[in-house]
Amino acid sequence: MTTMMSAALPATAVVHPVDPTGVMPRGLTDTDAERIAAAIAAARTESTRHVYAGVWSRWERWCAGRGVPVLPSDPLAVCAYLTEQAAAGRAMGTLDLICTVIRHVHLTCGLHNPADALAVRQVRRGLRRTYGSAPRRLARPLSVEEIRQIIHAIDRTTPIGIRDTAMILLGYASALRRSELVALTLSDIENKPAGIMLHIRRSKTDPEGHGAVVGVAHGQHAATDPVAALNAWREIRGAAPGPVFTRIWGSTISLQSLSGHVPARMLRARAEAAGLDGTRITAHSMRAGHATTAALAGVPLDRIAAQTRHKDLSVLVNRYIRPLEALATTSSKDLGL
Known part of the structure; x- marks a missing residue:
């Protein structure tokens, strides 16, 4: 060979x-x-x-x-x-x-x-x-209320608590994939008055690295502001070039990048610690939660797709929009049962 x-x-x-x-x-x-x-x-x-x-x-x-x-x-x-x-x-x-x-x-x-x-x-x-060919275990979308519950249960006085808070809030607000989240480097973050711009160099739907830019606005509440949470982490992480989110050994912050499996394990553990059922909670729960919550808020489909960078709009419609419409449009509520 x-x-x-x-x-x-x-x-x-x-x-x-x-x-x-x-x-x-x-x-x-x-x-x-x-x-x-x-x-x-x-x-x-x-x-x-x-x-x-x-x-x-x-x-x-x-x-x-x-x-x-x-x-x-x-x-x-x-x-x-x-x-x-x-x-x-x-x-x-x-x-x-x-x-x-x-x-x-x-x-x-x-x-x-x-x-x-x-x-x-x-x-x-x-x-x-x-x-059947339908996925059997889709990730459960997390609501803003559930994200808030998870964040409030985190000790944000510790380095790992500050890092995990920033990862959850940024992951939810940006709708990044887990691979994109752990691949972010400090040079990929561009500060703007209204928030930050994340430069995604490569992704699942962009294997050739044409790149994309994702905006994240300041949050409306201090406790769940993704930009403030990220800045708090960057302050203790330091300005050394490398990945944004790094491994922590005890109280020592390294410059070693995280594997793609860390966000899922971390989010599930944090959710369970906050009293939520961890079943079907994965890293995708942040991305799915963003799309679902935005749809519930009446955000147009094209704006959601621009944020999530879904090339196939049918994925958004069939996986996020239609499940939400099922209870809103069901005729069963008019039966008088």
């Missing part, structure tokens, strides 16, 4: 020797190979490569346990794995991801994609009809 091929594969993939010599075509150098490998690796984000590696590792273990080859994979083995995962309660999105990863590894290795087989396609169609 060439260096270029290995750059595109999960680290655990045991690759069929498509290119046993590993020799570059005549005229290309090792430097060319390294540059190409780096470009191939950059085609997917680090988080995506991590997810792919986890999915592939689980598929490898299943194949080893059943005594079936992993490369090339047998379409019927893929069918068996998908039906087993569906029976275990995995969502259709997870099954689709499994097929995506299996396809990616096989095509990268120059092998036929087993997920293209008619049997696999029919199994996937049957599972959608049997189990």
